[in-house]
Amino acid sequence: MPVLTRLVPSPLVVDIRAGALDDLGTILADQRISASGRLAVTVSGGSGAALRERLAPQLPGADWFPVAGGTLDSAVLLADQMRSGHYDAVVGLGGGKIIDAAKYAAARVGLPMVAVATNLAHDGLCSPVSTLDNDAGRGSYGVPSPIGIIVDLDVIRQAPPRFVAAGIGEAVSNISCIADWELSYRETGEAVDGLAAAMSRTSGNMMLRHPGSLADDDFLGALAEALVLTGISMNVAGSSRPASGGCHEISHALDLLYPTRSAQHGEQVGLGGAFATFLRGDLDLCAQMATVLSRHDLPVTADQIGFTDEEFIAAVHYAPQTRPGRFTILEHLDLDPTAIRDAYTDYVKHVSTSA
Structure with a gap:
């Protein structure tokens, strides 16, 4: 009897825990995402930029790219800036807008992308979709999903609770x-x-059934896992359905x-x-x-x-x-x-x- 299977695109690494960012460089190297350390790291002007000083010593071979926001124009500009860098991967460090821009830019230049979330506002951290503002309003663009998901619960606790x-x-x-x-x-x-x-x-x-709150690491971890699982479900279906x-x-x-x-x-x-x-x-x-x-x-x-x-x-x-x-x-x-x-x-x- 033949064994019938299907291949499901999913991240190489999902690391959800307190202190995960302390091991960012090691994770990227150990998972063979970037053995050389040549990374294009995209950051926002807010939470991402605040983490740059902390993370830069871990990533000595990285170039840092501030991103103005989650617009199609900013994502295209980001891709243009990265074209001549000979990078191993793109790291999106920030909230949903930065991660969406990084996913779109990485797709344009043919690089794998790692999402490092600083909040858990939506399932974009693992989905095969970039939602970006454009001249007509807002559009959804199909992109490869991230090959790595890193969520540091210590960082998440510092995000605005509403997000x-x-x-x-x-x-x-x-x-x-x-x-x-x-x-x-x-x-x-x-x-x-x-x-x-x-x-x-x-x-x-x-x-729906978890009794915890945003003050609990167990609840935050479950939320992050739920959003990652949602993103993978879209990969399985081949659409956002x-x-x-x-x-x-x-x-x-x-x-x-x-x-x-x-x-x-x-x-x-x-x-x-x-x-x-x-x-x-x-x-x-x-x-x-x-x-x-x-x-x-x-x-x-x-x-x-x-x-x-x-x-x-x-x-x-x-x-x-x-x-x-x-x-x-x-x-x-x-x-x-x-x-x-x-x-x-x-x-x-x-x-x-x-x-």
Whole structure:
């Protein structure tokens, strides 16, 4: 009988622990990512730059590249700056915007990329996607996923709590994403990759059921693992489908309609996931999601992130246009603004008694 397998792109190294950055140079050398030490290290003007002085002695052969932010222009400029360096790898040191820019630049110059996260705001640290601002708003670009993930929990604890908590919303929303994927299978026949779905759902349930808080190393480690597992699930599926459903459509709509007032991505998808779960009629799960989000000071209603009811309703109505061809509960119900308003009113009443 033939042994049938598939190869799943995954990181060579995942190091999640307190003090991991103290061994950065050794990790890169031991894993044969950069035996020569020739590295292009990208940093932000904030947390990444503050770590440069600490890490520079470990990486004597590295060149350092400040990155202005998570824009397509900055990522292209970064790639141009690195072209003549003859580097072994790119290291993205910072938050999600810097890591996304580094992933895109590394792909353009054909180099492997190592993500060194300074917060846990979303699953971009391991995903095969770079989300970058462009002239038309914001775009998602397919890239190779990082070959190394390093998360120093001591560094994560120094990040703004809101940024770290946003990752909880990102992970919890996976449960809604998989429910949308399974809905699409029933209604349209879209194939569901069972392994990808299991990995993404496991990530969501890790956060839904973990009793800890951001003050606990065990919880922070579990959050980092959940986000890494989510990224690998997208590699397995070959798309963002395991971690992008109606909740992400709502978030994208908020970004497009109100670009100067959008909240953290993880905050928006957590809220979107709870609302999408309510729309699917799973009231107990919706209440459980709202309870967990509220326990971590994440929003469960639009006003908690600075949007009026009418603005949120408009975003939900616009949301399907952000991902043409993707089928979620929003496309299935195809609600008009009046029906969305009624549903959102009922949702607010439901979560206000459970959160």
